Amino acid sequence: MSGQLSHEDSMGNSSSIKPNEVQRMSAGTGIKHSEYNHSDDDVHLLQIWFLPEKKNIEPSYEQKFFDKIDNALNLVLSQSGQDNSVSLNQDINMFAGHLNKNKALSHDVNPERKQWLQLIKGSITLNDHVINVGDGVAITGEKSLFVKANDDAHFIVMDMGA
Numbered sequence: 001m002s003g004q005l006s007h008e009d010s011m012g013n014s015s016s017i018k019p020n021e022v023q024r025m026s027a028g029t030g031i032k033h034s035e036y037n038h039s040d041d042d043v044h045l046l047q048i049w050f051l052p053e054k055k056n057i058e059p060s061y062e063q064k065f066f067d068k069i070d071n072a073l074n075l076v077l078s079q080s081g082q083d084n085s086v087s088l089n090q091d092i093n094m095f096a097g098h099l100n101k102n103k104a105l106s107h108d109v110n111p112e113r114k115q116w117l118q119l120i121k122g123s124i125t126l127n128d129h130v131i132n133v134g135d136g137v138a139i140t141g142e143k144s145l146f147v148k149a150n151d152d153a154h155f156i157v158m159d160m161g162a
């Protein structure tokens with residue numbers, strides 16, 4: 001979200017993770033890695049762990065930059081790597097959302113799947129419920145998500161197989 005975090009691993013990957021980037025590392029059959037902040041600046045990030053769909057796969061690493069698209073949801077992670085998203089060994093689609101104050105969007109979802117919304121910045125109204133920074137919301141049985149920004153807002157939506 002802000003700052004830079006350095007990454008190194010035993011596969012030879014070495015990079016800096018910056019705002020608007022998504023990094024995926026699959027430990028698979030085993031990997032050594034480290035992340036660290038080389039500066040005095042604070043780093044704000046989300047580190048999310050998913051159980052893999054298949055076990056004992058080869059370790060892998062992927063990192064991509066995504067343009068910040070205001071007032072929209074941007075697919076950043078998917079099982080197939082569709083639409084230039086980062087690929088994942090699990091039935092999950094993750095979207096990054098940025099809404100300017102008083103802007104809104106609607107996102108259709110399959111009610112047989114589960115969704116999780118994590119609010120990173122700002123305040124939103126989600127299907128008539130006010131959500132504040134740091135809040136996470138489990139969503140089931142809905143056909144669409146209606147999100148309105150009460151302040152400039154940044155959030156992620158994870159769409160997961162049941």
